Amino acid sequence: MNRITSIVLGALVAFMVLSSTMYVVDQRQFAVVYALGEIKEVVNEPGLKFKLPPPFQNVVFLDRRVQTLDNPDPRPIFTAEKKSLVIDWLVKWRVTDPRQFIRNSGNNMRSVDARLSPIVQAALNEEVTKRDVRAVLATERDKVMQDVRRRLIEEAKQFGIEIMDVRIKRVDFAANITDAVYRRMESERKRVANEWRATGNAEAEKIRADADRQREVILAEAYRDAQLIMGEGDAKASAIYAEAFGRDPQFAQFYRSLEAYRAVWKNKNGVMVLDPNTEFFKAMRGAPTGAPAAPARK
Numbered sequence: 001m002n003r004i005t006s007i008v009l010g011a012l013v014a015f016m017v018l019s020s021t022m023y024v025v026d027q028r029q030f031a032v033v034y035a036l037g038e039i040k041e042v043v044n045e046p047g048l049k050f051k052l053p054p055p056f057q058n059v060v061f062l063d064r065r066v067q068t069l070d071n072p073d074p075r076p077i078f079t080a081e082k083k084s085l086v087i088d089w090l091v092k093w094r095v096t097d098p099r100q101f102i103r104n105s106g107n108n109m110r111s112v113d114a115r116l117s118p119i120v121q122a123a124l125n126e127e128v129t130k131r132d133v134r135a136v137l138a139t140e141r142d143k144v145m146q147d148v149r150r151r152l153i154e155e156a157k158q159f160g161i162e163i164m165d166v167r168i169k170r171v172d173f174a175a176n177i178t179d180a181v182y183r184r185m186e187s188e189r190k191r192v193a194n195e196w197r198a199t200g201n202a203e204a205e206k207i208r209a210d211a212d213r214q215r216e217v218i219l220a221e222a223y224r225d226a227q228l229i230m231g232e233g234d235a236k237a238s239a240i241y242a243e244a245f246g247r248d249p250q251f252a253q254f255y256r257s258l259e260a261y262r263a264v265w266k267n268k269n270g271v272m273v274l275d276p277n278t279e280f281f282k283a284m285r286g287a288p289t290g291a292p293a294a295p296a297r298k
Contacts, residue, residue: 020053020054021050021051021052021053022048022049022050022051023048023049023050023051023059024047024048024049025043025045025046025047025049025061026046026061027046028063028064028065029046029061029062029063029064030042030043030044030061030062030064030095030098031043031049031059031060031061032059032060032061032062032098032099032102032107033051033057033058033059034057034058034059034060035052035056035057036055036056039099039102040057042098042099060102060107061107062095062098062101062102062107062109063095063109064094064095065094066092066093066094066164067092067093067094067109067112068090068091068092069090069091069092069093069112069113069116069117069120070090071087071088071089071090071117071120071121071169072113072117073117074086074087074088075121076174077124077125077128077129078128078129079128079129079131079132079133079136080129080130080131080132081132081133083132083133083173084173084174085128085133085136085171085172085173085174086171086172086173086174087124087128087136087168087170087171088168088169088170088171088172089120089124089148089166089167089168089169090166090167090169091116091120091152091163091165091166091167092163092164092165092166092167093112093116093156093161093162093163093164094161094162094164095109095160095161096160096161096162097157097160097161098160099160100157100158100159100160101159101160101161102160103160104158104159104160105159105160112159112161115159116156116159119152119155120148120152120166123147123148123151123152123155124144124148126151127144127147127148127151128144131144136171137171141168141171144168145165145166145167145168146166148166149163149165149166152166
């Protein structure tokens, strides 16, 4: 019985010792092998690896993926024109030299953030103070990020890391000047709007005046043409009347008398005071046209 127990215990000890000599390296990690506190090997290739059992050798893993450093404390930065800007940034980095990384920061990935943040802030301060607000916000924003990254590349080598990218996420004015900037922007927009309104009103008046002028010209020309047509029509009508009446003067006289009656008696409520023997009633008395009027009976 004691022999079986010894065999089982020996097998367990052997298994524990054997398992302590094996470790698996993930493709997203670096494996750093220590021997009595000294770095012996950095394993880059993923897979199953072997080492001496502790305490002769130990393994520390480092993440080889791209890490993100967000600005922990956005602070105001003065531009070349002494305007205060609050800039929020981020930095993308990754471990490229595990030995150097461990010598400077140990095996804690987040310990780099506390040491790298002041360096990024200082580089950003130097670049922003050389430019005005317009350049930082728009015209040279990309160049600011590129120049900050260029400054950080050499600084990052001491940490065993590589700076992949630097990005400005947000740029705001400091709280004490934000209201003044908004008021100035509002007044500027109002001024531009008033200029556009004035220009539009002037253009509208110009268009209306031109339309009124064209209307008067068109009406005048139409009236002129109408008068010409009416004159020509009256002339033709007079010529036709003259020709027709010239053929039979008595009929013409009779026709004119009928037209006179129609015009006079058009108003049924009208009152006329005339001499019955006047020439006006000759056609009604049946007297021949052009003959003297018959004397009235007493």
